[in-house]
Amino acid sequence: MTELYRGYQRLRFDRPHPRVLRITMDNGRMNTADAAMHAELVRIWRDLDADDSVNCAIITGAGKVFSAGGDFAMVREITESFETRTRVWREARDLVYNIINCRKPVVSAMRGVAVGAGLVCGILADVSIATPDCRITDGHTRLGVAAGDHAAIIWPLLCGMAKAKYYLLTCDLLRGEEAERIGLISLLAEDADLDAKAVDVATRLAEGAQSAIRWTKYSLNNWLRQAGPAFDASLAMEFMGFSGPEVKEGLGAHLEKRRPAFPPTTEA
DSSP states (O other), rough: OOGGGGGGEOOOOOOOTTEEEEEEOOOOOOBBBBBBHHHHHHHHHHHHHHHHOOEEEEEEESSSSSSBBOOOOHHHHHHHHHHHHHHHHHHHHHHHHHHHOOSOOEEEEOOOOOEEEHHHHHHSSSEEEEEEEEEEEHHHHHHSSSTTTTHHHHHHHOOOOOOOOOHHHHHHOOOOHHHHHHTTSSOOOOOOHHHHHHHHHHHHHHOOOOOHHHHHHHHHHHHHHTTTTHHHHHHHHHHHHTTTTHHHHHHHHHHHHHHOOSSOOOOO
């Protein structure tokens, strides 16, 4: 492994193929995105882009879970600290744009639960693969903030505005099978076959014509770059919400495992 990948605490790396880098989120707590993992998920796409020994990457989660979303300690700190809020806002912005602008194709392999910053990587991957029973949800409005992160930039393009609005407004759970049916993800694979399927797709991309593949990715991602203003606005409104009353109730309800009782009216 090159020096580029030394110093990571929450991401593990291995090579299932000489020119494929597998990135595994692993923090021992259902791969929730704490402050360290959030920062590393921003950095890894720049390091991957700079590594001439890698043609394709796989992003997955350790154990039986892809990622269970944002770490609640980090969420609480975002609500309480302006400095943390602005830092994580910058990271959330850079995470999305770094994946989009990375020259190398990315394959995601999702099982268990896929939420939060991990889901950003899973859905923005160039080829997204999930198990039929993988539980996918955006989760933002249930927490009490606008659906920022990656949602506005890509969900309407993948599954259409009607489905995007329904799932992002309600935070209803999507199983992998339904996500594939509506076009939110690329492929399905049974749990026992998921890792092998991801390696097979990544190997085909790693052994293909690299200029052709990278320029095709760049061209297609111009659709996402055009949606940049919508994404920037959604992210700004998400982080404005972290200073408001709804997220405090949403966070409390999550921690106390109860239904949230949001204020009945708002000035928004």
